[in-house]
Amino acid sequence: MGKPYLYALIAGLSLIAVAQPAFARSTADCDKLQSGKAEVLSANIDPQPDIDKAESADACPTKGKVAAQAQEKLKPINILATGGTGILKKAVKGEILPQSEGSLQEDLSFKYRIYRPETPNGDTVVLLHGSGQDETSLVSFASKIAPDALLLAVRGRVVQDGSNRWYRRLTPVSFDQKDIRSEAQAFADFLKQATVKYKIDLNRTTFLGYSNGANLVNSVMMLYPDLVKQAVLLRSMPVLTGSVDANLGNARVLTVSGASDQLYAPYAPALEDMLRSHGARVEARSIKSDHGLGKDDVKVVSEWLSGATASLKK
Structure with missing residues (x-):
């Protein structure tokens, strides 16, 4: 197996294995896995500006955050949003892989x-x-x-x-x-x-x-x-x-x-x-x-x- 194909394989596995939370969420969406398409939510993002105490002004409460993060670890990365396609092309050409963007x-x-x-x-x-x-x-x-x-x-x-x-x-x-x-x-x-x-x-x-x-x-x-x-x-x-x-x-x-x-x-x-x-x-x-x-x-x-x-x- 040549180096270009080995690099491509490594890049593909890395991009699938690492999931990144790329989109904003509202409180109502804390328990839902985010879709691959970015959607702007109509609910408030920061309902308590500059008077937050602990989680009062956060977009998601801690319990929702933990559940969402656990799901995100299993979610494939959005290759187009993070430039992954370019990384794979570089790998096929045998070029050195840069650090994954979006992380x-x-x-x-x-x-x-x-x-x-x-x-x-x-x-x-x-x-x-x-x-x-x-x-x-x-x-x-x-x-x-x-x-x-x-x-x-x-x-x-x-x-x-x-x-x-x-x-x-x-x-x-x-x-x-x-x-x-x-x-x-x-x-x-x-x-x-x-x-x-x-x-x-x-x-x-x-x-x-x-x-x-x-x-x-x-x-x-x-x-x-x-x-x-x-x-x-x-x-x-x-x-x-x-x-x-x-x-x-x-x-x-x-x-x-x-x-x-x-x-x-x-x-x-x-x-x-x-x-x-x-x-x-x-x-x-x-x-x-x-x-x-x-x-x-x-x-x-x-x-x-x-x-x-x-x-x-x-």
Whole structure:
């Protein structure tokens, strides 16, 4: 048996044996095995923003998580979503196999996953989840709005009250300023390393943040204005205090608030004013929703992204 065939056999077995949770789930779907197709759920993803205690803001309770994880271990990996087809082709050619993509990566300062589309168009979407979630939570959403983009899904490093976060909170609407700045700096450094490693063009990159993750994105924009050219901020609010001298003249931003989101929606105008006052081109949308994400978000973001991305490439 020649080396090319041996490599192909190893690659095929590895891809089938390793299963990765690639899609977001709602509480109602915690006990169901995820299908091979990404579906955006209408149920809330993060119903308790920034006030989570242990599992209260998590997408799935612990019992559901354990059952889902046990099932996922037996689920074949989605080869097209993770670039597995390319790996098999390299194996047949006798080339050295790279580390499987779609699996959790821990070589940089933040844990992350990479998802490659079947027909990449050169765009990238960086995903920053909400409180109590992880790097897989927005993959389903992103696959709907940007099916041909590379996805860089990142996990927040802060664990508070048992939940993944991007920075520490003090109250539901006030936050540890020192932690915000230190984590924003760490994320900026991570991003610079990731763009080199995966040959990501920041001029063709959209930052998609939800709740706590969106708040980190707008903080990174203020502190490191040259990094973010395009951002989608879902259920976001300004969290950085103090005077910051940032020129966002090259940035395009879409903010989407939920009309019945009693905690975050009142802060949406302040976020829009802050970004505009620093030169960003902001389109603000309010939809019939609470803090959770649903199909209306997909429609609004998809429509905006199709026009904004075209403008970004010019």
